[in-house]
Amino acid sequence: MSQQLLMCQGINKTYIDGDNEVEVLTQLDMSLSSHELLAVTGRSGSGKSTLLHILGTLDNPTKGTVLFNGQDIHGFTGAKQAEFRNRHLGFIYQFHHLLAEFSALENVMMPLLIAGIGSAKAKQRALALIGQVGLKDRAQHKPSQLSGGERQRIAIARALVNRPSLVLADEPTGNLDSENSQSIFDLLKELRDEQGTSFVVVTHDLQLASRLDRVVNLTAGKINPVATLIGV
Numbered sequence: 001m002s003q004q005l006l007m008c009q010g011i012n013k014t015y016i017d018g019d020n021e022v023e024v025l026t027q028l029d030m031s032l033s034s035h036e037l038l039a040v041t042g043r044s045g046s047g048k049s050t051l052l053h054i055l056g057t058l059d060n061p062t063k064g065t066v067l068f069n070g071q072d073i074h075g076f077t078g079a080k081q082a083e084f085r086n087r088h089l090g091f092i093y094q095f096h097h098l099l100a101e102f103s104a105l106e107n108v109m110m111p112l113l114i115a116g117i118g119s120a121k122a123k124q125r126a127l128a129l130i131g132q133v134g135l136k137d138r139a140q141h142k143p144s145q146l147s148g149g150e151r152q153r154i155a156i157a158r159a160l161v162n163r164p165s166l167v168l169a170d171e172p173t174g175n176l177d178s179e180n181s182q183s184i185f186d187l188l189k190e191l192r193d194e195q196g197t198s199f200v201v202v203t204h205d206l207q208l209a210s211r212l213d214r215v216v217n218l219t220a221g222k223i224n225p226v227a228t229l230i231g232v
Contacts, residue, residue: 005165005198006032006055011064013050013221024050026221028064032198034165037188039209040202042218048202049170051218055200056089056168057081068166086115090159090197092169097155098143104130104154105139111162129157132194133187152184160191169201173208185211 013025024047032038042048053059055066057073066073068088076084090111098107105126112122130139133153135146143151152172159167169188173181185208188199201212209215217224 003034004031005034005036005069006030006200007065007067008051008055009065009067011051011054011066012062013047013054013059014062024221025054025061028218028221028223030216030223032166032200034198035192035196036214037192037199037212038201039212039215040200040218041204041206041209041215042224046218047221048218052168052170052200052202055166056091057085086111086162088165090162090164090167092152092155092159092167092172098151098158100143103140103142104135104146107143107154108158108161111158115162126157126161129161130154132191133157149183153187156184156187156191160195160197163195164197166198166200169199169203171203171205172201173203173205178207181205181208 008028008030011025011028011030012023015022015024028047028051030051040048040051050059054061054074057076060074068084073081073084098104099110102110105123108126108130109119109122112125113119117125127136127139130136133156135150135153135157138146138150138154143154146154156172159169172188173184188201191197192199199212201208203209
């Protein structure tokens, strides 16, 4: 049985722009269960990426609370937040953000090395995951030698190598064609089923969103209950 993993309560986010206050998120309430694939949709400027940054402790809410397994993650010290991100979260971006000077294997190993795991064990785990995403023969290639779809698969392997409870994905198929987008969706679902990882996927790709377990739609910083109900 799935348990609640994440709970957002009354999230507001306001930025100061000169003499103006710009409210990006307004009294947002949202929950996420363990093992759930959640899509967050909405037009540009609706607050999707801001929400993702707050869930990932990369930004703080102006008001409200984010509970992860019952703990207020924005009440952590900076050092504890960094530890929390490394141990419990994975991040996937539209632009893969792989380190160009390192091989695919070295990129995937990086979170493990940062966590203090020895090189031999990190290499073993990274190779296993690279094989799981279908790129065993490309492990020693640098990002410039990989296709767009391959780079995104390596980015997903890197996000999952620490076996996080939650992966936050920002437009993970935004630069891919329909065939590669379908392949990435299949991979996310397979890894969710095998590792029990939850995903929050921000996307403009309504076809991808409709295949996930649940869809929430942001409109002007609020969850739109009508659009969410119909899954757009």
